[in-house]
Amino acid sequence: MKKEEIIFQLNDSIKLTASKSALKLKKHLIIVLQDLLEKDLTTAQNTLLESKINYLFNKTDFSEISTIELKKKCDELHEFLKTKLFLYPENHYTLFLGFMGLMAGLSIQSLSLIYLKGSFMNFYSGLILMFVASFVGIMLDSSIKKQGRTIRSTNYF
CATH class of the missing domain: 1.20.930 (Transcription Elongation Factor S-II; Chain A)
Incomplete structure (x- = not known):
């Protein structure tokens, strides 16, 4: 068929x-x-x-x-x-790594895993980690799109 x-x-x-x-x-x-x-x-x-x-x-x-x-x-x-x-759906890695960066950033902020000169630095380090993970996801997705390995649907099914 x-x-x-x-x-x-x-x-x-x-x-x-x-x-x-x-x-x-x-x-x-x-x-x-x-x-x-x-x-x-x-x-x-x-x-x-x-x-x-x-x-x-x-x-x-x-x-x-x-x-x-x-x-x-x-x-x-x-x-x-x-x-x-x-072949991957569009924005596959952006969503995944963005979510993982959000979780890691929130855990750093709430659990104070990294102590750098007070609590405000924990907040900023969590935000920076979240943005870096999202940026890496966007870069991976753009390289996959350039290679023509994306499917038009944002999620398969």
Whole structure:
């Protein structure tokens, strides 16, 4: 089953979908598949992707599939895209490292792990750590975007 066929079947099944979560899941899957169609993948990557999509969605009736089963298949596709094809959602590292920097900065501020000339320095060192981690995340995301390894959807599914 090709990506174009799956997109066509998903568009048809959206009209029959009553559940909001299933509708959202199908729309995100359409966005990811359309973005994969537009990517300039090598022949080996394309073959690998087609075989994985065929394995996951072959003989799948999207109008009758349960939300839980579709979610499992989408999660498996998500892991495949990250591990085998090295494709990531936009702002993947910015969000992750920004959150980690926020947690580290808050822990330094609240637990006073670093004592530098009073409590105000703890506050500033926590803020600096938070901004440095966010900056590193932004730099990683921009390099991934330059390499063309991003998926248009901010989160997969």
